[in-house]
Amino acid sequence: QVQLVESGGGVVQPGRSLRLSCAASGFSFSGYGMHWVRQAPGKGLEWVAIIWYDGSKKYYADSVKGRITISRDNSKNTLYLQMNSLRAEDTAVYYCALPRRGDGGGYFQHWGQGTLVTVSS
Amino acid sequence: SYVLTQPPSVSVAPGQPARITCGGNNIGSNSVHWYQQKPGQAPVVVVYDDSDRPSGIPERFSASNSGNTATLTISRVEAGDEADYYCQVWDSSSHRGVFGGGTKLTVL
Numbered sequence A: 001q002v003q004l005v006e007s008g009g010g011v012v013q014p015g016r017s018l019r020l021s022c023a024a025s026g027f028s029f030s031g032y033g034m035h036w037v038r039q040a041p042g043k044g045l046e047w048v049a050i051i052w053y054d055g056s057k058k059y060y061a062d063s064v065k066g067r068i069t070i071s072r073d074n075s076k077n078t079l080y081l082q083m084n085s086l087r088a089e090d091t092a093v094y095y096c097a098l099p100r101r102g103d104g105g106g107y108f109q110h111w112g113q114g115t116l117v118t119v120s121s
Numbered sequence B: 001s002y003v004l005t006q007p008p009s010v011s012v013a014p015g016q017p018a019r020i021t022c023g024g025n026n027i028g029s030n031s032v033h034w035y036q037q038k039p040g041q042a043p044v045v046v047v048y049d050d051s052d053r054p055s056g057i058p059e060r061f062s063a064s065n066s067g068n069t070a071t072l073t074i075s076r077v078e079a080g081d082e083a084d085y086y087c088q089v090w091d092s093s094s095h096r097g098v099f100g101g102g103t104k105l106t107v108l
Helices: none
Strands: A003-007 A010-012 A018-025 A034-039 A045-051 A058-060 A068-073 A078-083 A092-099 A108-111 A115-119 B009-012 B018-023 B033-037 B044-047 B061-066 B069-074 B083-091 B096-099 B103-107
Touching: A003 A092, A018 A034, A018 A092, A018 A115, A034 A068, A034 A078, A034 A108, A034 B096, A045 A068, A045 A078, A045 B096, A058 A068, A078 A092, A108 B044, B009 B018, B018 B083, B018 B103, B044 B061, B069 B083
Parallel strands: A010 A115, B009 B103
Antiparallel strands: A003 A018, A018 A078, A034 A045, A034 A092, A045 A058, A068 A078, A092 A108, A092 A115, B018 B069, B033 B044, B033 B083, B061 B069, B083 B096, B083 B103
């Protein structure tokens, strides 16, 4: 069955960097665009970024553009999120999500358990 | 950017229907998806493509989408339906996902 396992979260100081990973299994990873979605404590869901199945295209929410980079390694079935210049408002649980459609659109059929990033001095 | 608007909260007695709306400009021209999220858990899709239910989701969950409003309806609400509900669309023009702000369903 589909499994998405995020890792890499933790406490980080403002302005520092962090890289999240999402290990995927149970489906053809290289055939799907993949997403990151985040949720600040007590707040709603916020879409963060998408990467094409082959890594050729990437799109970001305005709130993270220029500071966050999504990438993938299809040989390792792993999705990444490189977060730089972190701010307090980046504090959230970060989920990787598998869409129903291979092109990345539509709805998010499977979600990981999430990894918590806390930006605090 | 595209905005989806949901009421912050809806309260309903057990056995009664609950309706959660999601407003957006001409949302009827988009496919709308609905998620249920319980505390400490990842979201789970309960309706996709306006009105389709994934396997395992009770028939009590239904949805519609027309004009500027999409609606999730839970008929005969149960205590276990208490959760946050989010609507979502995929903005294919900008290649971005959009979520509504979420609605907390309270079962009285």
